[in-house]
Amino acid sequence: MKQTKLCAELNIKYPIIQAGMVWVSGAKLAAAAANAGCLGVIGAGSMKLDLLRSQIQKANSLTAKPLAINLPLLYKDIEKQIEISIEEGIKIFITSAGSPKKFTKYLQNKGCYVIHVTSSFLLAKKCEDAGVNAVIIEGFEAGGHNGRAELTSLVLIPEVSKQLSIPVIAAGGFSSGASVLAGLTMGAEAIQIGTRFMMTTESSAHDSYKNLLVESGEEDTFLRLKKHVPVRLLKNKFEAEIAELEDKGANKQELENHLGRGRAKSGMLEGDIKDGELEAGQICGFIKDIKPLAKVVEDILSEYDEAYKRIYNP
Amino acid sequence: MKQTKLCAELNIKYPIIQAGMVWVSGAKLAAAAANAGCLGVIGAGSMKLDLLRSQIQKANSLTAKPLAINLPLLYKDIEKQIEISIEEGIKIFITSAGSPKKFTKYLQNKGCYVIHVTSSFLLAKKCEDAGVNAVIIEGFEAGGHNGRAELTSLVLIPEVSKQLSIPVIAAGGFSSGASVLAGLTMGAEAIQIGTRFMMTTESSAHDSYKNLLVESGEEDTFLRLKKHVPVRLLKNKFEAEIAELEDKGANKQELENHLGRGRAKSGMLEGDIKDGELEAGQICGFIKDIKPLAKVVEDILSEYDEAYKRIYNP
Numbered sequence A, B: 001m002k003q004t005k006l007c008a009e010l011n012i013k014y015p016i017i018q019a020g021m022v023w024v025s026g027a028k029l030a031a032a033a034a035n036a037g038c039l040g041v042i043g044a045g046s047m048k049l050d051l052l053r054s055q056i057q058k059a060n061s062l063t064a065k066p067l068a069i070n071l072p073l074l075y076k077d078i079e080k081q082i083e084i085s086i087e088e089g090i091k092i093f094i095t096s097a098g099s100p101k102k103f104t105k106y107l108q109n110k111g112c113y114v115i116h117v118t119s120s121f122l123l124a125k126k127c128e129d130a131g132v133n134a135v136i137i138e139g140f141e142a143g144g145h146n147g148r149a150e151l152t153s154l155v156l157i158p159e160v161s162k163q164l165s166i167p168v169i170a171a172g173g174f175s176s177g178a179s180v181l182a183g184l185t186m187g188a189e190a191i192q193i194g195t196r197f198m199m200t201t202e203s204s205a206h207d208s209y210k211n212l213l214v215e216s217g218e219e220d221t222f223l224r225l226k227k228h229v230p231v232r233l234l235k236n237k238f239e240a241e242i243a244e245l246e247d248k249g250a251n252k253q254e255l256e257n258h259l260g261r262g263r264a265k266s267g268m269l270e271g272d273i274k275d276g277e278l279e280a281g282q283i284c285g286f287i288k289d290i291k292p293l294a295k296v297v298e299d300i301l302s303e304y305d306e307a308y309k310r311i312y313n314p
Helices: A005-010 A027-035 A049-062 A078-087 A104-109 A121-129 A153-163 A177-185 A207-215 A237-247 A252-259 A263-269 A282-286 A293-311 B005-010 B027-035 B049-062 B078-087 B104-109 B121-129 B153-163 B177-185 B207-215 B237-247 B252-259 B263-269 B282-286 B293-311
Strands: A016-018 A040-043 A067-072 A092-096 A113-118 A134-138 A168-171 A190-193 A221-224 A231-234 B016-018 B040-043 B067-072 B092-096 B113-118 B134-138 B168-171 B190-193 B221-224 B231-234
Touching: A005 A190, A016 A027, A016 A040, A016 A293, A027 A040, A027 A049, A027 A067, A027 A293, A040 A049, A049 A067, A049 A078, A067 A078, A104 A113, A113 A121, A121 A134, A121 A153, A134 A153, A153 A168, A153 B153, A153 B177, A153 B282, A177 A190, A177 A293, A177 B153, A177 B177, A177 B293, A221 A237, A221 A282, A231 A237, A237 A252, A282 B153, A293 B177, B005 B190, B016 B027, B016 B040, B016 B293, B027 B040, B027 B049, B027 B067, B027 B293, B040 B049, B049 B067, B049 B078, B067 B078, B104 B113, B113 B121, B121 B134, B121 B153, B134 B153, B153 B168, B177 B190, B177 B293, B221 B237, B221 B282, B231 B237, B237 B252
Parallel strands: A016 A190, A040 A067, A067 A092, A092 A113, A113 A134, A134 A168, A168 A190, B016 B190, B040 B067, B067 B092, B092 B113, B113 B134, B134 B168, B168 B190
Antiparallel strands: A221 A231, B221 B231
């Protein structure tokens, strides 16, 4: 697999980043990804401070490779989350859901590498102007929180890669080695993979949720809650209730009232697959197994080689 | 550029198909595409029978290359449209908006090659089972009428290409040579390009509409009319009215009433850019010029080479 400049900067073997996913990407998943040659990322958004510290320590005990932390900037304890991450030796920060101006300089002054997640060219340009080291550009097909412009990966990657001078990491819709090669072909310096890595033995998604993902079909995710914060959900009872409210023209407040609090945790971590919020990317409908992360990476490498030979076969 | 098996079957130099687009892809555009080494396609859906015959004749007078016809199967004169096309020497039919079972065998018995347009793996499999020669799989980012599953090109192409044994043509989101190479990398046998070819001197889109497309930004198309037939529209007064109705929970009938008849013609062909229906793909926001189709193809070829070298640099 192509070694990009970003591989050297991040000290990773393959240009693959395991997405930081709320409730499902803890120490075990991040360490497994790091040990498999990818960038392992602890999804810290949902973690209380003690848990965050212990998860970083645990991940560091499971791998000698560099780890990153994914921090949505909207939580009240964000400054403490940052301090703990730095204290525990994290050098790569993936930030989202807030202004890239807010902590970038501070983190860089502490010797950290800052990647901001965004969903359009104009927002990516703002990240570059704010001085981040790299951007993750996430398409409409991605699971979880999603951009308002609904731009897809195929539309975004060639354009954003061409127009920005910092490295662009492509996210949304990737699970096969063929798509990884396609992303690099379009100019991405690395590919972020979420749903396929959530569907591994090491992710902390509840088994009931994993089973539901395996059984899902291609038409089973929907972008919901557009009047609140758009989020791609796997269909279930909760999603159907939101769909019905939206069909009737419910406003932001009505949607927020029905969403309430704690549904993502109860769904994805605790396995309430009826009333919980189940975040997943479109690609889940095509993934038919749960296996160790290292096996997923092995498959990606062989699919990559196959796709490579399809084009570069003299 | 890679010569796929489909290039040989369709007798084209490049694995690129100019999309048949209602009101904008007549004889001039189809002949220009054919002369540039692509498959030229007359978008016949909107054409009355006399116009259809004269457009095929005109196209044939402008090129010696093979031409295809794009026929949505929902118009009342569909059988006559087919007869006229066969009489005028068309050998490649691209069908959509109806069952692939309906005319495939009939057309194949007349020596024609049948390609059906679809938008999900399950629908593509049904096309294969119906015996079509190839499928066009169109992602959410595409302009005009769109699938209900909202699956994107990046999600669909690797999976559909892997699971079908007939050739898969990728559509939706393509305009640069880098994306064309990415599509082929993921297993497509050809790439269909719509919006980029609509934004050429040879397309019959009205100049006012072309200018609006050039000025558009990345956030300016929206998938509307989902309760009727989903269609990706460029923002304008009409689109905003539909958005407002949808926001309030309008039902199918209310949407159809507001849509009325003839809006696509008045918008795209006649240039009523306020009240007309303007169909366009997401990629329009990144296209900043109108130029001859041959120049577009030339640019695609050089971008393709650049993307090729990005990966294959021994």
